[in-house]
Amino acid sequence: MNNSIFIFPGQGSQKIGMGKDFYDNSSLAKEMIEKASQRVGFDFTSLLFEENDRLEQTEYTQPAILLVSLIAHRLFNEVCKVTPKAALGHSLGEFSALSAAGALNYLDAVELVHQRGLLMKHACESINAGMMALLGLDDATVEAIAAKEQELGKKVWAANYNGDGQIVLAGNKDDLASLEPLFKEAGAKKAVLLPMSVASHCPLLSAAQPSLEGYLEQWLTESFTTPVISNVTSNAYQTKTEAKALLSQQLISPVKYKQSILAVESSVDCFIEFGGSVLKGLNKRITQKPTYSITDMKSLEEVLALF
Template sequence: MKKVAFIFPGQGSQKIGMGKDFFENSEIAKDMISKASERLRINFEELLFEENDKIGQTEYTQPAILLVSSIANKIFNDKYTIKPEFVLGHSLGEFSALVSAGAIDYLDAIELVHKRGIFMNEACAGAGAGMMALVGLDDLTVEKMCEEQRSKGLNVWAANYNMDGQIVLAGLKTDLESLVDTFKEAGAKRAIVLDMSVASHCELLQSAVENLKPYLEEYLKDEFLTDVISNVTAKAYNTKEEAIELLSEQLINPVKYKHSISSKESDVDAFIEFGNGIVLKGLNRKITKKPTYNVSDFDTLNKTIEALNE
């Protein structure tokens, strides 16, 4: 049997209609969506399947993505028995990974990330926070440039290490906008300020850290079924104590996604992405030669099972 890792996407993977195939063809999905709606008093059928503005708001985006990823993972596990060598997620996806690892119930996780989104918004409220996608510069160059700009009083940090030559920055939107030409002059192929009102994985979220910790204490379990790879360290953890510290630190530290895949690829034959789209599958093509399968509906579910049986 192949050795696999389960991986889970984060914010940015959302889309109206995600999870609809599962909902229409699975009692498991119907039940999970119904229970999530009751728990948060949010109509997830409307949020997921009907045109709305909330799907792009952090406190709604995060539980929606986690719910769809958890449904995909649950349906897969019911159809195919395989224990992952480890699980990991990109930013928000680390919470979906914890659900998969049995470290938190999916309903508790949905409430937890809903609160996480609220705390992130509160931390950035009125600050003019934002994020920027940067393509074509190496890590060291970006880090030195950010450090130099901070010494001049600007608020800008490396937030997501997605793959070689692709980094997402976080900070104040006006500061990021003022640096577009600076990054391009340094050799960046693209420097695009994103349509976001939060600045994830940087010091601007410091106030969210202490707000989140009590809920991590309340909802996380003591037992993990498998290792989880931390966004902060790119290393494995499997205890509640470690999870509380690392998930708190994750808010103000960059996501080391490419480091996580590179450091663990030798332990598996393939990766399986659970949730909407193929964001991580696309990144993995640039990071590792190991295949990445995805489970976002019943068609991709069946194709993934076929690939695992080859």
């Protein structure tokens, strides 16, 4: 099992109570949560463990998921010093991967993705942004329909390649809704608008790029202990210069998650997901290689027993 890739979930994996078992049973987890709260000026214990509507707001969702992922990784790493072949994240998860790879201090990462969430929110405030989940169509069919509608002036783009027959689109909410009959006619099993006010991974976020690049320049380092696989290219990188350019481009480019898993599956024994289990579900549709998820102390112990 030493031949592994560490993977980190993105938005959509959040839920009230995540990280609670770590917090209750680990002084290290408690310390990480307390320091993160001091860094960004809001209380992660109430955000993570008490009923609230902030956890669904992107500027809070992003640091919450990242923090829980990095706690899971840190607890694993305290016991097992295995170095993965690479680290890989889904969207926001790429920032978790960078921190796990040593290129981003975890507190800097928490503040960075909080600011990223704010930038994304502000970029989408006045443009009726939205996202749509599609099931049952192949990539080429979706891309052809989107390209034809773009020529007609519609603002719609493929945003997440999550698996065969599972794509998320981003763009103008009304334009996305207008495409539903076209996708259904083409054979889609589902075409559902998601309850989101941000259009991730499409050109509508270009206004956020310059400010994000400033934060990346400020907080990224050259201290990579392992390569990180880019959402934009599906290729590995290991320098600050590449990270800065690719994470800026990631804002307006689709997440090639499926392609990234397929690119590395033949060279690894397993994938380990830190802080969630959404990617484990996606991986079942993509690869025969096993994925193990660490979401609490019990699953941590089970995964550690494999090494």
